[in-house]
Amino acid sequence: MKQLSKSIRYAYWNTIKDINPLFVEAQYAVRGQVPSMAATIQEEINSGKKYPFDSITELNIGNPQTFGQKPITFNRSVLSSMLDPNILKYQSGDVQRRVKFYNDKIGFQVGAYSQSPGYPIIREAIANFIQKRDATKNKPSINDIILTDGASSGITLMFNLLLKDKNDGVMIPIPQYPLYSAVIAQCGAQQIPYYLVEDKNWSAEKQQLEEQYSKARRNGINPRILVCINPGNPTGQVFDKQSIAEMIKFAADKKITIFADEVYQENIYDSKKKFISFRKVANELNLDVEIYSFHSISKGITGECGLRGGYMEITSKIDSEVHFQIHKSKTIMLCSNTVGQLMTGLMVTPPTVEEGCTESTVQQYNDECKSLFTSLQRRAAVVTQYLNQTKGVSCQPIEGAMYAFPRIYLSDKYIQHAKKLGYEPDVLYCLDLLKETGLVVVPGSGFLQYPGTYHFRMTILILPEEKLLAKMKIFQQWHESYLSKFQ
Amino acid sequence: MKQLSKSIRYAYWNTIKDINPLFVEAQYAVRGQVPSMAATIQEEINSGKKYPFDSITELNIGNPQTFGQKPITFNRSVLSSMLDPNILKYQSGDVQRRVKFYNDKIGFQVGAYSQSPGYPIIREAIANFIQKRDATKNKPSINDIILTDGASSGITLMFNLLLKDKNDGVMIPIPQYPLYSAVIAQCGAQQIPYYLVEDKNWSAEKQQLEEQYSKARRNGINPRILVCINPGNPTGQVFDKQSIAEMIKFAADKKITIFADEVYQENIYDSKKKFISFRKVANELNLDVEIYSFHSISKGITGECGLRGGYMEITSKIDSEVHFQIHKSKTIMLCSNTVGQLMTGLMVTPPTVEEGCTESTVQQYNDECKSLFTSLQRRAAVVTQYLNQTKGVSCQPIEGAMYAFPRIYLSDKYIQHAKKLGYEPDVLYCLDLLKETGLVVVPGSGFLQYPGTYHFRMTILILPEEKLLAKMKIFQQWHESYLSKFQ
Numbered sequence: 003m004k005q006l007s008k009s010i011r012y013a014y015w016n017t018i019k020d021i022n023p024l025f026v027e028a029q030y031a032v033r034g035q036v037p038s039m040a041a042t043i044q045e046e047i048n049s050g051k052k053y054p055f056d057s058i059t060e061l062n063i064g065n066p067q068t069f070g071q072k073p074i075t076f077n078r079s080v081l082s083s084m085l086d087p088n089i090l091k092y093q094s095g096d097v098q099r100r101v102k103f104y105n106d107k108i109g110f111q112v113g114a115y116s117q118s119p120g121y122p123i124i125r126e127a128i129a130n131f132i133q134k135r136d137a138t139k140n141k142p143s144i145n146d147i148i149l150t151d152g153a154s155s156g157i158t159l160m161f162n163l164l165l166k167d168k169n170d171g172v173m174i175p176i177p178q179y180p181l182y183s184a185v186i187a188q189c190g191a192q193q194i195p196y197y198l199v200e201d202k203n204w205s206a207e208k209q210q211l212e213e214q215y216s217k218a219r220r221n222g223i224n225p226r227i228l229v230c231i232n233p234g235n236p237t238g239q240v241f242d243k244q245s246i247a248e249m250i251k252f253a254a255d256k257k258i259t260i261f262a263d264e265v266y267q268e269n270i271y272d273s274k275k276k277f278i279s280f281r282k283v284a285n286e287l288n289l290d291v292e293i294y295s296f297h298s299i300s301k302g303i304t305g306e307c308g309l310r311g312g313y314m315e316i317t318s319k320i321d322s323e324v325h326f327q328i329h330k331s332k333t334i335m336l337c338s339n340t341v342g343q344l345m346t347g348l349m350v351t352p353p354t355v356e357e358g359c360t361e362s363t364v365q366q367y368n369d370e371c372k373s374l375f376t377s378l379q380r381r382a383a384v385v386t387q388y389l390n391q392t393k394g395v396s397c398q399p400i401e402g403a404m405y406a407f408p409r410i411y412l413s414d415k416y417i418q419h420a421k422k423l424g425y426e427p428d429v430l431y432c433l434d435l436l437k438e439t440g441l442v443v444v445p446g447s448g449f450l451q452y453p454g455t456y457h458f459r460m461t462i463l464i465l466p467e468e469k470l471l472a473k474m475k476i477f478q479q480w481h482e483s484y485l486s487k488f489q
Numbered sequence: 490m491k492q493l494s495k496s497i498r499y500a501y502w503n504t505i506k507d508i509n510p511l512f513v514e515a516q517y518a519v520r521g522q523v524p525s526m527a528a529t530i531q532e533e534i535n536s537g538k539k540y541p542f543d544s545i546t547e548l549n550i551g552n553p554q555t556f557g558q559k560p561i562t563f564n565r566s567v568l569s570s571m572l573d574p575n576i577l578k579y580q581s582g583d584v585q586r587r588v589k590f591y592n593d594k595i596g597f598q599v600g601a602y603s604q605s606p607g608y609p610i611i612r613e614a615i616a617n618f619i620q621k622r623d624a625t626k627n628k629p630s631i632n633d634i635i636l637t638d639g640a641s642s643g644i645t646l647m648f649n650l651l652l653k654d655k656n657d658g659v660m661i662p663i664p665q666y667p668l669y670s671a672v673i674a675q676c677g678a679q680q681i682p683y684y685l686v687e688d689k690n691w692s693a694e695k696q697q698l699e700e701q702y703s704k705a706r707r708n709g710i711n712p713r714i715l716v717c718i719n720p721g722n723p724t725g726q727v728f729d730k731q732s733i734a735e736m737i738k739f740a741a742d743k744k745i746t747i748f749a750d751e752v753y754q755e756n757i758y759d760s761k762k763k764f765i766s767f768r769k770v771a772n773e774l775n776l777d778v779e780i781y782s783f784h785s786i787s788k789g790i791t792g793e794c795g796l797r798g799g800y801m802e803i804t805s806k807i808d809s810e811v812h813f814q815i816h817k818s819k820t821i822m823l824c825s826n827t828v829g830q831l832m833t834g835l836m837v838t839p840p841t842v843e844e845g846c847t848e849s850t851v852q853q854y855n856d857e858c859k860s861l862f863t864s865l866q867r868r869a870a871v872v873t874q875y876l877n878q879t880k881g882v883s884c885q886p887i888e889g890a891m892y893a894f895p896r897i898y899l900s901d902k903y904i905q906h907a908k909k910l911g912y913e914p915d916v917l918y919c920l921d922l923l924k925e926t927g928l929v930v931v932p933g934s935g936f937l938q939y940p941g942t943y944h945f946r947m948t949i950l951i952l953p954e955e956k957l958l959a960k961m962k963i964f965q966q967w968h969e970s971y972l973s974k975f976q
Contacts, residue, residue: 015744016779018810022653026814030821067601075575082573086565089576113793114554151638151797154822162675166509184821188649257502292503306600308827310638321501327513334517334671335641339826340795 028187030180031448036432037062040442055440059473061460062442064235064404066305069465071374073306076367077348080104084112084344096353096363104344112340118333120149120313121340124347128313131350136282146316148328149338149346152307153265153298156314158185160294163331164226164259165191171223173214173258175206177407177449177457179235194218194225197452200409203398204237206230208248215256228258230280233266233402236449236459238382240275240401246283254291262295262317268302271379272401281317293317299342301404303371304349311342311349378404381462381470388474393482404463407446410456410481416488428456431484439480441473515674517667518935523919524549527929542927546960548947549929551722551891553792556952558861560793563854564835567591571599571831583840583850591831599827605820607636607800608827611834615800618837623769633803635815636825636833639794640752640785643801645672647781650818651713651746652678658710660701660745662693664894664936664944666722681705681712684939687896690885691724693717695735702743715745717767720753720889723936723946725869727762727888733770741778749782749804755789758866759888768804780804786829788891790858791836798829798836865891868949868957875961880969891950894933897943897968903975915943918971926967928960 018026040058047053060068067073079097083090087110090098107123108116119125125144133141150156158181165172171192174182178195186193196214198204211228218225230249232241241249253260262280270277280293298312316325337343353359353367382400389397389408397408412420412427420427428445435441435458446457464470505513527545534540547555554560566584570577574597577585594610595603606612612631620628637643645668652659658679661669665682673680683701685691698715705712717736719728728736740747749767757764767780785799803812824830840846840854869887876884876895884895899907899914907914915932922928922945933944951957 014779014806014808014811016651016746016811017808018814020653021651021811021814022649024653025650025818028818028821030817063602065602067598068596073600078573079575082569082576085572086569086576088562088566089569089573089579092576092579109555111554111795113560113795115550115552115787115794151826152823158822162509163512164503164508166507166511181821188821259503292501307602308598308600308824310824310826319501321504323505324501324503324508327505327508330517331512331515334515334668334675335645336639337795337797339638339797339829341828342826 024188024190028184029448030184031444034444034448035429036436036444037442039433040436043436043440053440054438058436058440058442059464060442061464062444064301064461064463065307066404066463067307069463071305071463071465072370074304074348074367074370076353076363077304077306077345080348081341081344085341094360094363096359099358100353104347112344114340116337116340116343118335118337119145119147119329120338120343121347124149124343125313127347127351128315132279132281132315136279136285138282138285140285142315142317145325148314148316148332149343150296150312150314151310151338151342152300153263153296153312153314154181155310155338156296156312157181157261157263159331160261160314160328161185161189161191161227163328165189167224168192169222169224171218171225172227172229173211173218173225174229175231175234175237177236177446177451178229179231179263180448182229183450191226192218192223194223195450198234198237198239200398200452200455203401204234204239206241206245206249208252211249211252215252225256225258227261228253229261229263231263232280233269233277235263235266235403236405236407236444238398238400238403238405238407240270240272240277242275243278243283246278246280247287250280250284250287250289250291250293254287254289260291260293262293264295265298265301265312266403267297268304268375269378269404270402271382272399275401277402281315284318291318292320299345299349302349303374304345305374306342306345309342309345310339311344311346313346377465377467378462381464381467384467384470385460385462385474388478392478394485395481400462404461405459406462407449407457407459410458412456413485413488416485419488428458431456432458434484435477435480438484439476441477511675511677515671516935517671518931521931521935522916523923523931524929526920527923530923530927540927541925545923545927545929546951547929548951549931551788551948551950552794553788553891553950554794556950558792558950558952559857561791561835561854561857563840563850564791564793564832567835568828568831572828581847581850583846586845587840591834599831601827603824603827603830605822605824606632606634606816607825607830608834611636611830612800614834614838615802619766619768619802623766623772625769625772627772629802629804632812635801635803635819636830637783637799637801638797638825638829639787640750640783640799640801641668642797642825643783643799644668644748644750646818647748647801647815648672648676648678648714650815652676654711655679656709656711658705658712659714659716660698660705660712661716662718662721662724664723664933664938665716666718666750667935669716670937678713679705679710681710682937685721685724685726687885687939687942690888691721691726693728693732693736695739698736698739702739712743712745714748715740716748716750718750719767720756720764722750722753722890723892723894723931724885725887725890725892725894726885727757727759727764729762730765730770733765733767734774737767737771737774737776737778737780741774741776746779746781749780751782752785752788752799753890754784755791755862756865756891757889758869759886762888764889768802771805778805779807786832786836789836790861791832792861793829793832796829796832797826798831798833800833864952864954865949868951868954871954871957872947872949872961875965879965881972882968887949891948892946893949894936894944894946897945899943900972900975903972906975915945918943919945921971922964922967925971926963928964
């Protein structure tokens, strides 16, 4: 039988050995081994097989609307009327005004390709948003703003454009979001890990950057890009101005390009912290440094993952020829989807009285945003609290983003047990958690972690909040009884 | 001044020499030199500068809605109600039924990430569409259908996944759609041109395939992929079953993977021709051949370029490990935009009485499709006729797609004149056509053409049809007087 299947396989002329090894190498744990098993289990449940739970709970991916998070009403009303002018008459005057505002510039052509970098009117809105957010005198040029299908496609484009050599290195925080390790692998470049210090709430330390930089240089690697994720994914920390300044000075000193992943800039729950952009700090330092910033409609309060919208901003002056190449490369894929572009415009342009909106429209918009934000804030607190109350688990405060990345303390006995079964210890842990509770979380090894430590990532997105509480209790009980067998 | 700007430029650490040369090399003429000048001219007109025309006419890109082509009402009504359930009550029962049909499966979560390959319910609809279209016993598995952001992103993914070596070659028709040459360049692989025979209405000849294959082999290039565009872009021919069978036999014999670009399958205007898919012919031949087929919502009757939807079908059995790698690679980018996915579902699932729709809904849908199609058919005929009535121009009949690719006969005197000015002759021709008439067309050199021949590509999309007539007259007069100076 093995023989047969083998012979069948080798009848094909594209086998695993014939295709791009860099793509084969790339991994993406967020939808990897554990979620795959989750899908299988859900199918088994649907076809009648019994498990100790009714359905799986997908805590592996930051996908708010799967838990019933409602999109912002105003945004959706504008979008739907852009797609179907026939229903415009049923919308409020405020929605009609905004639709007219967009259509006057776009020409009632949502179904047409836009300019490759995106609608000028949306890029203009983003430029205003950035200037206001950072309270800077200077305003970005719309030529430095490119709309993308989510942040991922912008990040992927820039890696592919800037990296050219197998010795090019990208400094990534550990733990990191797996898109980075995956795309670096696809580009055939080198990872240069810099470890965030968990005990200092996942801080980025200048000394660590310097050490890893020098080590890479000694190994013949040429550090080209420094990835900074703020607020942190999966780690949830929010960098203060000093940390950001240190990273910028480091990059300026070493002539490394910064990729500022700022997609969680709206998701800051610690009232003592606030979002400070790399652009703002670089402006104040007035250093010669190249920064690309990435933002998205998938997270924040907007939470419109499925619409695939976002933008990249060329935050600093760059070589005009490189600038041209960025635009040309974007052109080859024609344009980002126009619905995502419009949602990006809506994200950065709330309805206001200045615009002519009624108090009630503005009020409803603000109320929806506030209730969503405060709920996320409560959920972040609940998850942190439960995890830290759990024996053999510690979790840094979730200051921002949408995830907990708790450390789990696994006994040598457990580690041996896992190794014996041929699993990474955190992977076995997550697989058993899934099989016994239906909770889908991602092993820390998928995000990379400090050698000898074990973690997992879970979202804080479960709704309603009582359900989140219930699931955390289930986790707590499972964890303590599960590991008690391996004392 | 030169010195200064130079010194400024070299202050940046990412210069053109530091970035990926493969991306620098890639070209995309559809939005290249001529369209760039067109944008500049339009800006000048807007700011009061006088030209012999009021505005530019973008015939460079197949973007139907820019000319006021109306989207299909039913499709947009369903989409808008998916995005904004509040307006569902204003829609017809037929729209409400379809919305419920999707939402029951999707769970009112258009704003959430879908499964990476796309909504299962849409992939199921595509599988049914393909089986019905090809009238085959076997139906595609939904695991072999992956939804993409337009066809371009699927084609790009598969090139990146299958090509691994600088000696890997891709056989592309000449003339070709520039996405292919651009992505082959980005992948660092080799183009293997096979020339379509213009005098035989751009036929693909077995002998030409064999010759170019052998030549590539002699040059140490390993042909891996054969690109077949049917109906042709930019050339507009529709292949008959025999031509398709020859290409499939060639690929099977040489163990080359076929990429079947079938995005214009609905756009066939010659009543004697019909669309035959590579899948259908491969089924009948029952040969061991690997085929990937690509389709899109951007063209056809749907014409929703901006929404970026489409799918790729793995048309043949492939190695299971490669199959896994395709899905994994798609996963890294999470999913295609959900609005484009839904529009793809709508494209392949018209409203029917069987579904429960009223006669009038079905009638309206069919009427809209028919009037749009017959208009395209008339425009294809008008453009062909005018071009062939123009002195020094010949154009093969536009059997399908959305473009004319006329040959222009340029005198040696003109060619010398162009060379003296430092231009490719067809580029100078298109630049002067733009400056003097406002018509934006793409030089044939952007699509590659048989050495010593000159062409340009123009779309047939201008609406209303009288305007198209007027523009063709303008072209005719301009061309004859322009070239008369170079007899």
